[in-house]
Amino acid sequence: MKKVFLITMILSLFGTANAATVVATVDGKPVTDTDITARTKLMARQGKTSTDNRRVALQNIIDDSVKLKYAANFGVKPTEKDADAELKKMNLGELSASEREMARGAIQANMAWQVIIARTIVPTVDVSREDIAAERASLEREHGLPLEMTLVRLIDVPGDVASKLTKPKSCDDAIDMAEKLGGAPQKFTALQYELSADVREQIAGLPTLTWSKPSNGSVFLVCKSTKTAEYGKLDDIIKQNAVYKQSMFIADQQLKQLRRRAVVVINDDRYKL
Secondary structure, X not given: OHHHHHHHHHHHHHHXXXXXXXXXXXXXXXXXXXXXXXXHXXXXXXXXXXXXXXXXXXXXXXXXXXHHHHHHOOOOOOOXXXXXXXXXXXXXXXXXXXXXXXXXXXXXXXXXXXXXXXXXXXXXXXXXXXXXXXXXXXXXXXXXXXXXXXXXXXXOOOHHHHOOOOOOOOHHHHHHHHHHOOOOOXXXXXXXXXXXXXXXXXXXXXXOOOEOOOEOOEEEEEEEEEEOHHHHHHHHHHXXXXXXXXXXXXXXXXXXXXXXHOOEEEOOHHHOO
């Protein structure tokens, strides 16, 4: 009898020593160090690295739990089949059982959260003209608009010469003015989004037949711009982008509130948030 008791006690101690440590609980659900290791490995496969990977991993796990719990209030619960289909598209390579389970949970949480945003936040967002104008300006600077533009470019323009460039009456007048000042103007036509980033930045918002400010020795003038067929859809795209940005900002604020309401108990001081 004593022998059986001794073996039982040894097995119990052995199991305790090798059991995963519960680092935290989220609304009573345990998060173990094994869970965090699986999440850090998943993050690494996605190219997400940080000097504080394990704390970031715990925060992500907490957020997943909060998102899924909130989404359940609306009857939103993506299936494992849907998550596995999305996981396959991500092409993360061969995953261990713990990594696959962690990835599936993260994907389900993200899918559920996107549904919540689409259902409860997007319909409430009303963007202003100012928001759309700001989005258009940002798009113009960063990517260019679907406009066919005819431009005059002056290269290696001395500062004293640039200061003598006045507003021309036409594109030909601009070329004549540049030549009289000793320049060699180049006239060309291109789609704005095909121009290099620095050129787009220089001509963004520039009125027609107005010389740009010199930048890296170059000066530009927009002779004319013509809207392409793509431009007709641009307003809708810009509005969608503005709505999306505002929706994501509101969603982030809402997630912070939900996180505060969650009962999160962290047992390991190294993971204190």
